Amino acid sequence: MRIKQRPRVAGIPVDIDWRSFSLGAVLPLPYLAQSLPADERVLDWLPVLLGAGVLAGILLALGGLFHELGHVDAARLVGLAAESIRLGFASRVTVFPGEAPQSLGPRTTLIVVLAGPLATLAYAAVWIAMRPLVADVPLLGPVCDLLILVHVALAAFNLLPVGPSDGRLALTAANRLLRSTARPAH
Numbered sequence: 658m659r660i661k662q663r664p665r666v667a668g669i670p671v672d673i674d675w676r677s678f679s680l681g682a683v684l685p686l687p688y689l690a691q692s693l694p695a696d697e698r699v700l701d702w703l704p705v706l707l708g709a710g711v712l713a714g715i716l717l718a719l720g721g722l723f724h725e726l727g728h729v730d731a732a733r734l735v736g737l738a739a740e741s742i743r744l745g746f747a748s749r750v751t752v753f754p755g756e757a758p759q760s761l762g763p764r765t766t767l768i769v770v771l772a773g774p775l776a777t778l779a780y781a782a783v784w785i786a787m788r789p790l791v792a793d794v795p796l797l798g799p800v801c802d803l804l805i806l807v808h809v810a811l812a813a814f815n816l817l818p819v820g821p822s823d824g825r826l827a828l829t830a831a832n833r834l835l836r837s838t839a840r841p842a843h
């Protein structure tokens with residue numbers, strides 16, 4: 658029996674739920690259609706509009722991958738090898754062996770956890786830098802604006818200490834770090 662090979666990015670296996678692409682491609686369509694000049698009929702632009710949707714879907718998924726690669730690279734820096742990256746339908750995660758990186762001490766955890774939102778901000782910064790080049794191009798300009806908005810917002814949401822977020826892991830690690838460095842009062 659042939660075992661399906663997972664694609665590898667930067668030496669790490671990536672499990673992709675391809676439905677996330679379709680979600681990323683379809684959700685921006687109303688916004689992209691609204692960005693067309695007022696005197697243009699949406700149906701006349703349909704092939705280009707769908708193309709812009711697919712492009713947005715791919716670039717949004719790439720942003721998710723970029724975030725997880727931030728965790729992976731930071732982990733490598735502190736000597737921890739991630740097992741794989743999972744890009745799910747509505748979630749994405751880097752899989753580490755066992756309880757890592759939380760088991761490796763608060764400083765390590767902080768570095769690995771914060772690298773994800775930082776990578777997301779770096780991805781947004783790439784599109785902020787690209788914006789002057791594409792701002793006036795129909796559909797491409799709005800796709801660029803969407804990528805900036807979504808990734809700045811995602812980085813902010815990631816840092817909120819609610820649910821199983823990077824923010825919560827970072828806050829827990831920061832607490833542990835403060836407690837371990839605090840000296841007892843005399």
Ligand SMILES: [Zn+2]
Nearest residue numbers: 724773774823
């Ligand atoms: Zn993350």
